[in-house]
Amino acid sequence: MNTNGSNHDRRALTTAFLWGALIVGAAGLGAACTKTSSGKSQPPMKLTGTVSGTSGVAVVGATVYLVPTTAVSTAPITSAGVLAGTTKTFDEPLEDAVKNAGGGFPQGVTDATGAYWIGPIPDGKYFVYTQPAFADKEHLRGGNLCRQSADAKTLRASNVDIVLSSSPPAAANFVGMSSCLVCHPQYATEETLAHRLGFRVPGVSSGLQDISEHPDIDDGLAYFLSAATYMGGTPVYMYDYDSTRGFDKFETSLSDPTGGGGVVYAKLWLWRDSGTGEYKITIENVGNAGDPNNLAERVVALTYGGAVNKQRYMITWPGLNALYPLLQYQQEGSDNRYERTRRVFRDYHLDFYWDDNASPANPADDLIVAPAKTNNVEQNCMGCHATNYRQYTDVTGEIRATTLEDPMAEYDLDGNGFINDLNTGCESCHGPGSMHVTAKAARYIITPQNLSPSRANQLCGRCHDRQEGKHPDAGEQPINLAGEFAPPGISRSEFLVGYVDPSGMGPLASAYWPDFVHAKSHHQQYEDLLKSVHYRNDNHLVVCGDCHNMHGGTGFERGLVADPDAPETPLCMICHGDDISSTAEHTQAMLGQPHGAAVASCVDCHMVKTGKSGAGHYGFLLSAPTGTAADSTEIYFENDTTSHVFDVPRKTNLGVEGVIPEQAMPIPYTQACGTCHDPSQLQNL
Secondary structure: OOOOHHHOOOOOOOHHHHHHHHEEEOHHHOOOOEEOOOOOEEOOOOEEEEEEEOOOOEOOOOEEEEEEHHHOOOOOOOHHHHHHOOOOOOOOHHHHHHHHHHHHOOEEEOOOOOEEEEOOOOOOEEEEEEEOOOOOOOOOOEOOOOOEOEEHHHHOOEEEOEEEOOOOOOOOOOOOHHHHHHHOHHHHHHHHOHHHOOEEEOOEOOOOOOOOOOOOOOHHHHHOEEEOOHHHOEEEEEEOOOOOOOOOOOEEEOOOHHHHOOOEEEEEEEEEEOOOOOEEEEEEEOOOOOOOOOOEEEEEEEEEEOOOOEEEEEEOOOOOOOOEEEEEEEOOOOOOOOOHHHOOEEOOOHHHHEEOOOOOOOHHHOEEOOOOHHHOHHHHOHHHOOOOOEEEEOOOOOEEEEOOEOOOOOEOOOOOOOOEOOOOOHHHHHOOOHHHHHHOOOOOOOOHHHEOHHHHHHHHHOOOOOOOEOOOOOOOOOEOOOOEEOOOOOOHHHHHHHHEOHHHOOOOHHHEOOOOOOEOEOOOHHHHHHHOOOOOOOOEOOOHHHOEOOOOOOOOHHHEOOOOOOOOOHHHHHHHOOOOOOHHHHHHHHHOOOOOOOOOOHHHHHOOOOEEOOOOEEEEEOOOOOOOHHHHHOEEEEOOEOOOOOOOOOOOOOOOOOOOHHHOOOOHHHOOHHHOOOOOOHHHO
């Protein structure tokens, strides 16, 4: 088990530790006792304690609520409900409960010393939730004890000291990750996470990036062969244009597809200029050699990704200052696959640079063109990746961005001579740190472990979601009308009102499988979690940080705090070990059949990889792959992005029953379960 100090909130949420270590009986504190009719002494039947900020400063005028677990709504949160806005009165478990009925909850208000008391406490189970005074602009709602419920017997005659997160004042400035690490060097482990490795100069790691845990991150760059001209590079054939598709209108192949009847429109030549060392993509118009822009040679200024499933290439364009995306490399891809989206390379917006002259079947008049200014990476993508992201309009008319400046970071994005941090850093989640540095204490900075569960999850939910931003130029980024990215520490309601376009609230139907529950596209983990029992229940309100340590250093992928693949899934047993002694016992109770750890783990059934980011993997094979159209009815796929709904999608799902394998939603039955259970009849159900 990881013992990294940055993980201190992870298991402060088990009942034994939480209420055993942090509650002290009033008698043990020397509190006054009362006499019963029999003359025996008993402690007072009330809850007492203090509320302070992370630095120990007393929080005055805060209301401590005992939220009955019965007041936490378990009404279903569905994708349709999110889109319609009908879930907003119960999608923040504690905050909404207080907003809806808090006046009737047991409660107490802190005095000038931060002390409070609550009594009497009726029988039942409660979450201890704290709300700062309206005038208190420093402290955030929640408290370090709010995520695990406790029964009235435990709370009565107890002393509970609550810690609230502080927050940066409006005047605080960003100082940069390299400054944070001066005082917190133990968190340099964050440099190994994919969050830090998104945007990079091709093949180069900044002083705040460590690729040691991702040795295959730049595998795609191996196709950029060192050469004096483009003809010494690797050609990626772009063929069989389909104008009805989204970002991948061309099929791709590393070998000439014309022998199989494919019509090649273009070649993307991948090469590294042996004279300058620059990585380049040359666009060759195969169908129209007379194109005046033919053999457009473009420099790859940045790569995006490579640590998780794929890598994309950001190119420059003459006359424009922003960067534009072109082509996607997929580590798990293979050109032997018939399914076009699962090959080594996937078209990623060659259509931005292509004019088919309204005659897609006739490549002879197609032209290479400059991309529309609205298609640049800074406008559409970088908000969720860079720290302190802000949009502005360039002299070229492009919507561009500036981000946090840090001399140890990646790339001078705005051309002002200072290096910009283009990736998630300390202040992305903790907020700007200048006044925290000045205070030289744990103040004026957000401490996620002390936030309410909905606010803690919203830290990740700002990006692991598919919301249309409120700003007209935001795309799928939570950006307000002032061009600012959603700050850490806000509530879900503040997020939806200020940073999301109501007409685009929630992912579109195309981002889901036909059941409109399970994510088909990637970065929707937050939307998944909202629908799960983990998010709202009467025991433990789960947050992303319970499973993922966003400081890294755990030794497990994605910053997971325990091994998700070991027998009996120790990651899940951190919480479920008290009620599930083994997978065999659990499946015996649920299915009438004991499936031991050697047969199936928790994640095999409850965290199916339904979403797709890169190429994915083969699932169950009804017959050996041939690379032909026949594979469509013979191959089930396992995707590469894990569902966080935590349910077990069944074979009768709308995305599975009667659907040909290639197009079916991945479920346990077509993956781990298919090892023993024959899924050959699923498409005929």
